[in-house]
Amino acid sequence: MxxxxxxxxxxxxxxxxxxxxxxxxxxxxxxxxxxxxxxxxxxxxxxxxxxxxxxxxxxxxxxxxxxxxxxxxxxxxxxAQVTDLSYSHDFLASLPAPTGDAQWQCLTKALYFESRGESLKGQFAVAEVILNRVDSAHYPNTVCSVVEQGGRGGCQFSYHCDGARDVMRDGEAVNTAGRIARLMLDGAPRDLTFGATHFHTRAVNPRWSHIYERTAAIGAHVFYKP
Structure with a gap:
């Protein structure tokens, strides 16, 4: 029994x-x-x-x-619920107002400061890089730790140590970044950058860009993976 x-x-x-x-x-x-x-x-x-x-x-x-x-x-x-992902403002606007914990807030802020001037695909692509790092054994395992990580006298994400106050003043851009962050943290597909863990703007030419594999170019950013 x-x-x-x-x-x-x-x-x-x-x-x-x-x-x-x-x-x-x-x-x-x-x-x-x-x-x-x-x-x-x-x-x-x-x-x-x-x-x-x-x-x-x-x-x-x-x-x-x-x-x-x-x-x-x-x-x-x-x-499984993100079955009709579309990189469009109409799609984002159709979603519930985003909320979340500290990890969501960190990803929202990173997207705002690193990519708010980019197209939606460009912003999704930056989110992919951050989350790919979270999943990698070579980087910290939380969003906040990844975006705040230092190294070689600087920061992995420039906004975090550029000396400027990190105040998000553009409400529309904050809303967009928050919706993208929510989707990506909830498991939306990462199909834009093919596993990229690095990116840079077209205005610079870092040394590692000659060593790593280039996976995508979206807007002002070029994406790479080791």
């Missing part, structure tokens, strides 16, 4: 996660314990099947890979 209790607890937890309701479980009135237990398992497995079928596809995938409830699973589920 211990196994039966484990199954019951697991299935109840799954129901809470998915919002699906279990079908009514019925058992035989037989006095044979093995018969009763077998019928209970069949009923429970049937309920489990119906519950799993009710889950969104992204969550069923997460269950199959054993990552349901993890940060990776939640990001995968969120990314």
């Amino acid at each position: 211990r196994l039966h209790q484990i199954w019951t607890s697991a299935l109840i937890a799954l129901t809470v996660q998915s919002g699906a309701a279990f079908a009514e479980v019925t058992v035989s009135q037989s006095n044979e314990p093995q018969v009763v237990l077998g019928q209970q398992f069949r009923s429970l497995l049937g309920a489990e099947h119906k519950t799993i079928e009710a889950l969104p596809e992204a969550e069923r995938t997460a269950l199959a890979t054993g990552i349901l409830g993890t940060k990776k699973a939640r990001k995968a589920a969120a990314a």
Whole structure:
């Protein structure tokens, strides 16, 4: 009966996660314990099947890979909702007003100061670079740590140590950057820069640009990966 209790607890937890309701479980009135237990398992497995079928596809995938409830699973589920990503102002305006934690705020600020004069694709591309660094073992593992990282007497992102006050005065640009940041943190595709972790403006020619692989050129920025 211990196994039966484990199954019951697991299935109840799954129901809470998915919002699906279990079908009514019925058992035989037989006095044979093995018969009763077998019928209970069949009923429970049937309920489990119906519950799993009710889950969104992204969550069923997460269950199959054993990552349901993890940060990776939640990001995968969120990314599944970004099915009609469009690099247009109309698309961004159709989204809910963005909110978020410190990581969202850091990405919003970085996009504002590093790329607000660029096209939407250019701003999305800069977001890709930042998040590609977060995912890389060679850089810090949070957005804030990446954009605030120093090195060789300067900063990885120039706005952070250019001596100017980082005050975002352009409300429209802040709104755009915040919406892009929210989409990218929620798992929107990174299809513009092909894994880039570096970029520079066309006005400069850093030494590393002759060593790294050039992956894209969008607006005033050129993108690279080691």
